[in-house]
Amino acid sequence: MxxxxxxxxxxxxxxxxxxxxxxxxxxxxxxxxxxxxxxxxxxxxxxxxxxxxxxxxxxxxxxxxxxxxxxxxxxxxxxxxxxxxxxxxxxxxxxxxxxxxxxxxxxxxxxxxxxxxxxxxxxxxxxxxxxxxxxxxxxxxxxxxxxxxxxxxxxxxxxxxxHPGVFKNTANQAAGYVKSAHDLFSATTSFFGGSKTTPVASMSKVPVAALPAPPPAPASPWKKWAPAAYAVGGALLAGAAAGTAYYKRDEIGVGYTWATDHMKYVGTLWxxxxxxxxxxxxxxxxxxxxxxxxxxxxxxxxxxxxxxxxxxxxxxxxxxxxxxxxxxxxxxxxxxxxxxxxxxxxxxxxxxxxxxxxxxxxxxxxxxxxxxxxxxxxxxxxxxxxxxxxxxxxxxxxxxxxxxxxxxxxxxxx
The missing domain is CATH 3.40.50.1820 (Alpha/Beta hydrolase fold, catalytic domain)
Incomplete structure (x- = not known):
């Protein structure tokens, strides 16, 4: 010491x-x-x-x-x-x-x-x-x-x-992880109900907290915890980006099961x-x-x-x-x-x-x-x-x- x-x-x-x-x-x-x-x-x-x-x-x-x-x-x-x-x-x-x-x-x-x-x-x-x-x-x-x-x-x-400010105040760091989050969700198109995702190139030019969340399909498990993204200021990708910064981004990319299992757990917060x-x-x-x-x-x-x-x-x-x-x-x-x-x-x-x-x-x-x-x-x-x-x-x-x-x-x- x-x-x-x-x-x-x-x-x-x-x-x-x-x-x-x-x-x-x-x-x-x-x-x-x-x-x-x-x-x-x-x-x-x-x-x-x-x-x-x-x-x-x-x-x-x-x-x-x-x-x-x-x-x-x-x-x-x-x-x-x-x-x-x-x-x-x-x-x-x-x-x-x-x-x-x-x-x-x-x-x-x-x-x-x-x-x-x-x-x-x-x-x-x-x-x-x-x-x-x-x-x-x-x-x-x-x-x-x-x-x-x-x-x-x-x-x-x-x-x-x-606190909603977490996502706004960490936007600069989170922006660096948007691509990882985007890759995860792009790999599971059923997660978005087949909706078209926003290109990564355009996302990098938009403040993270303002990124729009694509609507889920009615049968998607996302419905159970969608309020998580909206309640903290805005958007699925904003939450994914900031969450990636905090929750060990090296594990991002393993797929749909990882996302749904873990988000069900933190869904308690909303x-x-x-x-x-x-x-x-x-x-x-x-x-x-x-x-x-x-x-x-x-x-x-x-x-x-x-x-x-x-x-x-x-x-x-x-x-x-x-x-x-x-x-x-x-x-x-x-x-x-x-x-x-x-x-x-x-x-x-x-x-x-x-x-x-x-x-x-x-x-x-x-x-x-x-x-x-x-x-x-x-x-x-x-x-x-x-x-x-x-x-x-x-x-x-x-x-x-x-x-x-x-x-x-x-x-x-x-």
Whole structure:
């Protein structure tokens, strides 16, 4: 580790002075805290880089008598229905929790392990849906939650969809990928219902966000997720181009099945009613059961002359929505655009807010962990609503720049 990196990490160690909770009796069996990291669409096991390890170290040093373990959910195929991925994840988490509880001497299935779900991008949706399903399938409404999930943290998870500005602001990069996207769709003429596609040469002269989308054939699977392209500003090819930039363009070109399977998965982002219901369910779970729910959103401040307004990867909720205080700003002043800020969120070289992100995340987790030890349900619920780790953090309700972005998204949708 370089001296500069070490210096940046010093604030994390300062959590030591706040540790406490010495009510754990001497020689007592260590508590078990599992940090579960879930990557997003087309992510990999390396999506989070060293972030899980750093979080494990910091929390081990700042919470008394606890064994902390970070586990990255193995890379999974992000295709088909999101519900299928949720089932796979829930099975995996259940088995993992039992195994770790047994290995720690806590008794398999005893619910002694505290679990924190940390999802990036679409991984946050997977984490949220798994939590909601665990709550829903309890034997009765008074039964405790198992696995014992104490927090659900999301990092740039588009709970309300992708911000339309993503496609406009990344048009220059996306234009370079239009040909790849065009080749994919040209190779599957039935996908367009036999309609004639726009020549690549002419597309390169048109702003990407303004490219028209050819109408689908009535029987085409495209009908199921066509709103995806239109809802984010415009067009199938605009979405394909920007999506290619983000979702590993080296895999473009393998054909129709790849496109339909994967777009069915991300099509979840445009089911507006389902998006709102998911967030409302998470808020209700926090209210009733004290499971902390927070979302960090990447925030690119204005950078004139090219960008006179702030930018974000995701659509943000609007006041007076009761969830606005649960969205926390994660500034990044060095990313060139929203996609780079999104994909580079867990690397200090591409996110100058990386260390602060880790510090706040660790403090939030520490707060709920300490509260859960109290055994007092009211303390747990209050801590979930008002964790001390948020002191000094700019929340969405206080973020004037975010309100400007939200208003811009509204205008784009009209």
């Amino acid at each position: 370089s001296d500069s990196e070490h210096a940046k990490e010093q604030p994390l160690v300062e959590l030591d002075s706040q540790t406490g909770n010495s009510d754990q009796p001497a020689g007592a069996l260590k508590d078990l805290l599992l940090l579960i990291f879930i990557h997003g669409f087309k992510g990999t096991d390396s999506t989070f880089s060293k972030f899980p390890e750093r979080m494990q170290h910091v929390l081990s040093e700042t919470i008394n008598n606890v064994h902390v373990e970070s586990v990255v959910f193995p890379a999974y195929e992000t295709k088909g229905e999101l519900t299928a991925a949720v089932v796979r994840f829930a099975d995996w988490l259940t088995n993992l929790t039992v195994e770790r509880e047994v290995a720690s001497g806590l008794g398999g299935g005893a619910g002694k392990a505290r679990v924190v779900l940390c999802g990036h991008s679409m991984g946050g949706l997977l984490a949220a849906d798994a939590l909601i399903e665990f709550v829903r399938t309890r034997p009765d409404q008074t039964a405790p939650l198992w696995p014992n999930i104490v927090a659900c943290l999301a990092y740039d998870t588009p709970y309300f969809g992708l 089911e507006e009613d389902a998006l709102h219901k998911r967030v409302n369910d998470l808020m209700e779970i926090e209210e009733r059961m004290g499971v902390l729910f927070r979302t960090f959103y990447s925030y690119l401040p204005p950078s004139p002359p090219a960008h006179v307004a702030p930018r974000a990867f995701m659509i943000l909720p609007k006041a007076p929505s009761h969830c606005v205080s649960h969205f926390l700003q994660a500034p990044n002043t060095i990313a060139s655009d929203e996609i780079e800020a999104h994909t580079g969120m867990f690397d200090g070289k591409t996110n100058d807010g990386y260390y602060e992100l880790g510090l706040i995340s660790a403090q939030l987790i520490r707060d709920v962990m300490v509260a859960s030890r109290s055994g007092n349900e009211d303390v747990v619920k209050h801590t979930a609503k008002h964790p001390s780790g948020e002191e000094g953090v700019l929340k969405l309700g206080e973020d004037h720049g975010a309100r400007l972005m939200t208003e811009a998204a509204d205008r784009s949708a009209q």
